[in-house]
Amino acid sequence: MQTTKPKILIVDDASNWRVTLETLLKSYGFGVTAAANVLEASEALQHGPYDAAILDVRLDAFDDDNHQGVSMVLNAAHQKYPYMRFVVISSYYSEAEVRSFAPRDVKLAYFDKNNLPFDQFLQTLRQLTKENI
16 A cells, blocks of 8 residues: 555646646645646656656647657656656647657556546546556
8 A cells, every 4th residue: 555645747838737737636645746848847857756747748838739848758757767657638639649759668648638537537647656556
C-alpha cells in the first residue's frame, strides 16, 4: 500500500487548465507540481521523481501545429524516470497522433480536452500511479 501521496507533474501552457487540474488533484490527495512550458517542466523534472505527468500536447499558444514541446518533455521525463506514467490531453491531436511522437515503450493514457470525463480521467490517473508502487 502506498504511504505517500502520488506525485504528479502537470505541464500545460493554458493557465486555466493548469490551475484547475492542480486544484482538483490536490483536493483528491495528489502532490502536484505545475509547469507552463518546456523550460519549467525541465526544471521541475530535476526535483522529481514523479509518479505521473499530465501533459498537454500543444505547449506553444501561438502555434497550433506545435507538438515538439510535449515530445521533448515526454522523452526527457521517460529517460530520467523510466517508470513514470503519462496522461496526455489535447484539443488538437488524436490519440494515434500522440502515440506516433511518443517513445514506443512509454506508458500513457490519452484524453480529449474537448470532452474530458473527469471521473474516468481521475480513475486512470489513480491506476497509473498505483502501478508505480
